[in-house]
């Protein structure tokens with residue numbers, strides 16, 4: 001029996017090699033290694049074959065063969081996902097990294113069509129070369145790819161102004177589990193011709209098919225970005241500053257991020273060439289970015305707003321960035337909190353959202369809860385106050401067994417944090433998704449009706465359950 005299985009897999013690999021050519025497949029353990037573990041080193045999996053198609057036709061051929069052999073499939077982009085979705089657990093691994101062509105930039109339509117393997121920084125560069133902005137921006141932008149960003153409905157630091165990935169997608173091309181290609185690459189802003197199927201694939205985490213290309217929205221490039229780093233006494237003050245900034249700038253706030261003292265300290269310790277823009281003993285900092293259409297008067301808007309914030313004691317102190325280097329330093333600190341935290345050790349991570357009006361209440365109650373349940377634990381709560389998404393991470397007390405804390409002892413605390421989130425009408429996954437990590441919890445947190453609808457969609461598109469089994473549902 002075991003030999004029959006081995007023979008079948010060998011035959012499958014041989015046929016895949018014929019279909020895609022030697023460049024399109026790999027069984028080399030060295031090449032496969034980085035694809036079968038996550039970036040944090042928390043999960044390690046396996047795959048019988050790494051498939052590397054270079055075109056939609058090749059993805060279709062690969063998927064058709066997988067269907068014929070009844071094999072499960074795990075699509076992978078940059079493998080920067082946070083919820084154990086992109087690491088294969090014995091499935092055939094389809095990496096989209098060779099599908100990295102620019103299909104079209106339609107400047108007049110403010111749209112570009114890119115293949116799924118284009119890395120986010122490259123997408124931003126392409127937009128920039130055409131005097132446009134592609135506004136998605138996040139810490140993993142040097143590795144995350146269009147297909148992965150779509151499949152996780154990625155968020156990041158520009159959501160406040162431009163929305164999530166879902167808001168940036170005009171059309172999608174996808175290969176279905178049976179190998180059929182759906183070309184939904186429409187560059188339309190208005191299209192009411194029945195169900196808008198692209199939205200099924202956005203945020204589906206690879207459970208419905210393989211995204212092979214997308215038509216993405218472009219925006220005017222702001223003439224100037226004004227950036228400031230302010231110190232505040234509490235998250236409540238940060239939310240007050242957000243309201244003031246929105247009002248004073250006429251809605252020009254593009255990023256509004258909160259940085260806790262401990263998060264900053266970890267960055268300064270673990271990330272080379274970083275320095276504190278505004279040393280203070282206060283517990284919180286806020287990074288604010290305004291994007292404005294004219295250079296004239298831009299600084300005055302920022303200064304006026306911050307002057308009012310100082311006067312009304314919303315902020316304690318502030319530094320307005322005078323140079324691109326200063327802006328880059330502020331962003332380097334913000335973007336490296338997760339990386340520094342990784343260097344610090346393991347943490348219980350919660351990617352949660354609440355209405356902006358309840359962010360301060362959540363951080364305060366969540367922190368008290370964590371300290372009460374696990375004396376000595378530290379909370380690192382940081383991120384996107386501007387859209388209500390906080391990364392609420394809890395590090396174990398000094399000397400504790402980190403693995404045990406993350407896998408076992410800390411779990412009641414995670415449940416309590418998520419219960420708090422539920423009581424505040426929030427979400428247990430704001431931007432990272434569900435993957436394997438939160439699959440079981442999703443099933444009991446959502447209503448039976450919602451789970452039924454999700455399972456019905458899954459059955460309709462993937463009746464054999466071969467796309468990313470064990471993730472999301």
Ligand SMILES: Cc1cc2nc3c(=O)[nH]c(=O)nc-3n(C[C@H](O)[C@H](O)[C@H](O)COP(=O)(O)OP(=O)(O)OC[C@H]3O[C@@H](n4cnc5c(N)ncnc54)[C@H](O)[C@@H]3O)c2cc1C
Nearest residue numbers: 077078079080081085139140145147148149155156206211
């Ligand atoms: C340092 C750091 C900072 C981060 N910051 C943010 C942040 O601010 N906001 C945010 O939203 N996320 C953030 N992330 C998480 C991660 O970068 C995003 O989830 C990103 O969208 C994943 O893209 P990827 O190409 O790496 O996808 P992968 O990790 O490869 O895959 C993610 C999921 O999508 C599926 N998938 C991948 N490609 C395809 C495809 N072509 N078709 C179908 N399914 C596919 C996979 O099977 C998996 O389930 C961060 C990660 C790191 C490491």
